[in-house]
Amino acid sequence: MTPPARFTTLTFARDVAAPVATLWQAWTAPAARAVWAAPSPEVTVEFLEAETRPGGREVSLCKVQGQPDIRCEVGWLDLVPQARSVNSEVISEGGVTQSAALVTAALSGGGESSRIEVTVQLASLAADMAAGYRQGFEAGLSNLAGVAARTMVLERVIRAPRRLVWSCWMNPETLPLWWGPEGFSCRTTRIDLRDGGEWVFDMIGPDGTVYPNHHLYRDVRPETRIAYTLLWGENGPKHADAWASFEEEGEATRVTLAMVFSTEAEFQAAKGFGAPELGQQTLGKLERFALAR
Structure with a gap:
């Protein structure tokens, strides 16, 4: 019973x-x-x-x-x-x-x-x-x-349809063209933007400083969200768990970019060098790129 x-x-x-x-x-x-x-x-x-x-x-x-x-x-x-x-x-x-x-x-x-x-x-x-x-x-x-x-959240309403914003982000030919703050460029070693894929690349600062990056994609839902892990260089130590979500707002798209830093010290260090402002610059470049398509 x-x-x-x-x-x-x-x-x-x-x-x-x-x-x-x-x-x-x-x-x-x-x-x-x-x-x-x-x-x-x-x-x-x-x-x-x-x-x-x-x-x-x-x-x-x-x-x-x-x-x-x-x-x-x-x-x-x-x-x-x-x-x-x-x-x-x-x-x-x-x-x-x-x-x-x-x-x-x-x-x-x-x-x-x-x-x-x-x-x-x-x-x-x-x-x-x-x-x-x-x-x-x-x-x-x-x-x-x-x-x-130890989570950082950035939001921006981009004046472009969600499918267009998504295609600018999840296209291996276009993502390296706009990713990063103002004055930064990307040099790609490998890029495979799918669930289980990766992006190995260097971000190059305005002064020529090279910042090695490795993104591991683990949850890709078309036109909805992306989740990925950030490593310090190829197969390096984990820096953060990150995600981006895409929500329709009429003819515009609300993009939320967030990351959980691995430690409180890394979070405070990122805030100290202006990561929120640099992240907003990155989303601004995405908007300009989408509007030019």
């Missing part, structure tokens, strides 16, 4: 040293969620699907060596940018449903700080899941706060 479900409501909250717009990206963007989702180092989270939009879903496997995989299916019900998200969540193991939950997150903030408050209405089915949820959400929100605090 199946035991009766146990119902409980759990609440969690974190203050975050980042603007609410950055926290929203860290909370909802699939590339960012992949960075902070694992509650501890011994846990690996593999994302099978990720579509963060009302009606979209996210499917992941939580893996611990020597134990059965735990499957998590998220259904996004409501998304109000920088304010609220609501999703369903079903946890199963070995094909047996363990729990179902309704998860509501409220975001608020001003300036360089923000806060996230999460309410979980939990129904435990095969076993009492409350303790596991408490542990998982406490660890996950701590990870989220750390990720948001």
Whole structure:
């Protein structure tokens, strides 16, 4: 006989040293969620699907060596940018449903700080899941706060259709022509702009300084988003996890370019040499290039 479900409501909250717009990206963007989702180092989270939009879903496997995989299916019900998200969540193991939950997150903030408050209405089915949820959400929100605090988010509304902006970015012949801040140029060694592909190139500054780069593409959704890893030179150490998303706004396109730096020190160093301003210059070059097509 199946035991009766146990119902409980759990609440969690974190203050975050980042603007609410950055926290929203860290909370909802699939590339960012992949960075902070694992509650501890011994846990690996593999994302099978990720579509963060009302009606979209996210499917992941939580893996611990020597134990059965735990499957998590998220259904996004409501998304109000920088304010609220609501999703369903079903946890199963070995094909047996363990729990179902309704998860509501409220975001608020001003300036360089923000806060996230999460309410979980939990129904435990095969076993009492409350303790596991408490542990998982406490660890996950701590990870989220750390990720948001070293995340840089840039946005620009480009006065061109999304398909055109996408084609300028994801064309191996055109991407090197505009990538980089004002006065920089690109010298490509290899370029393969697809899921599982890479771009090995040097950025050359106005003074001739060479900056080796290696981008590894891991999630390419046509005209929607790109996720990639930035390395310091070919097969060098990881610098950041990055993503770009493309949203239609009438005849224009909102481009969001964001990256989670590997360490807080790298994030502060990037801010120190003007990375936000240089990134906006890069998006400005993209807009000029698209408008000239």
